[in-house]
Amino acid sequence: MGKKTKKSSREFGLEVAAICGKHFFKLDHLHYGYWGNGLEVGIANLHRAQERYTDFLISHIPKGVETVLDVGCGEGYIAKRLVDKGYKVDCVSPSPFLSERARELLGAGSRIYECGYEELETTERYDMAMFSESFQYIGLAEALAQTVRFVNDGGYLLICDVFKADTNASGVMGGGHKLRRFYDRIGRYPFELVEDIDITEQTAPNMDILDDALKNVVQPVLDSGVSFLGGRYPLMTKFLRWKYRRRIEKLNDKYFNGGRRSEDFKKYKTYRFFLYEKVRGGEGRRGLRSIRG
Ligand SMILES: C[S@@+](CC[C@H](N)C(=O)[O-])C[C@H]1O[C@@H](n2cnc3c(N)ncnc32)[C@H](O)[C@@H]1O
Numbered sequence: 001m002g003k004k005t006k007k008s009s010r011e012f013g014l015e016v017a018a019i020c021g022k023h024f025f026k027l028d029h030l031h032y033g034y035w036g037n038g039l040e041v042g043i044a045n046l047h048r049a050q051e052r053y054t055d056f057l058i059s060h061i062p063k064g065v066e067t068v069l070d071v072g073c074g075e076g077y078i079a080k081r082l083v084d085k086g087y088k089v090d091c092v093s094p095s096p097f098l099s100e101r102a103r104e105l106l107g108a109g110s111r112i113y114e115c116g117y118e119e120l121e122t123t124e125r126y127d128m129a130m131f132s133e134s135f136q137y138i139g140l141a142e143a144l145a146q147t148v149r150f151v152n153d154g155g156y157l158l159i160c161d162v163f164k165a166d167t168n169a170s171g172v173m174g175g176g177h178k179l180r181r182f183y184d185r186i187g188r189y190p191f192e193l194v195e196d197i198d199i200t201e202q203t204a205p206n207m208d209i210l211d212d213a214l215k216n217v218v219q220p221v222l223d224s225g226v227s228f229l230g231g232r233y234p235l236m237t238k239f240l241r242w243k244y245r246r247r248i249e250k251l252n253d254k255y256f257n258g259g260r261r262s263e264d265f266k267k268y269k270t271y272r273f274f275l276y277e278k279v280r281g282g283e284g285r286r287g288l289r290s291i292r293g
Pocket of ligand 1: 014029030031072073074075078092093094095098115118131132133134137
């Protein structure tokens with residue numbers, strides 16, 4: 001199992017989200033919230049919506065599962081909920097910062113493999129591999145091939161994540177494998193579909209919260225900083241704005257010029273819950289339920 005040394009900007013972003021989310025909004029999780037059923041959409045309710053998402057996930061874990069590999073565990077809060085329910089949970093986490101927090105939360109009962117899933121080597125086998133908003137960060141072929149190795153026959157693959165919808169347009173929001181490619185790929189591995197649930201409607205409102213924060217907090221703070229620097233160091237500010245004009249334009253297009261609201265999300269993305277069962281070649285469906293009676 002190799003250890004990653006260089007921190008990617010994505011990893012840095014997740015760490016900042018973990019620190020700010022916890023400090024300012026008491027958020028434990030790094031995943032979207034699950035809205036609906038009268039819960040008012042707003043940052044003040046995000047922690048509740050995130051707990052609902054976790055409840056939704058846990059309620060779909062099949063009977064018979066006892067051991068879980070939480071791939072991309074964040075700070076370990078879903079794993080902790082599972083441990084408290086009696087599951088034995090190990091985690092994969094490439095981020096030293098998030099791994100340390102997960103270790104503190106989970107204690108010695110859970111092993112944290114501090115590496116990317118692609119690099120994981122272990123002799124352990126699990127009843128279920130779970131990807132809660134981490135599947136998009138891992139190459140499709142690597143994620144599926146590794147899961148075939150580490151999940152027992154009759155075990156499960158659970159994915160809850162954003163995918164790119166089946167449309168030729170792409171919008172400004174990044175993230176997610178193409179859904180069509182995913183369906184095509186998974187057909188090459190020994191997995192049988194148990195559940196495919198579209199929760200785009202329940203997760204899209206998160207984009208309105210993020211868009212509001214970008215427009216009403218991040219952008220004004222940046223503008224104010226630039227104007228402050230412009231007043232103090234006019235020549236240097238002018239030069240930097242010219243030198244990085246393309247990058248600034250790109251960032252503006254991506255984050256501040258619209259295209260990131262819930263309706264855009266519904267157009268270009270699809271948020272899916274997938275549960276697959278790992279079947280043994282030629283033997284048809286043999287779930288843990290049937291194996292363990
Ligand atoms: C959006 S967070 C989700 C965290 C947590 N599962 C949750 O639902 O709150 C994405 C997670 O994927 C992890 N991750 C990113 N690249 C990964 C990789 N190559 N292998 C395993 N985990 C990865 C990150 O470290 C982070 O913990």
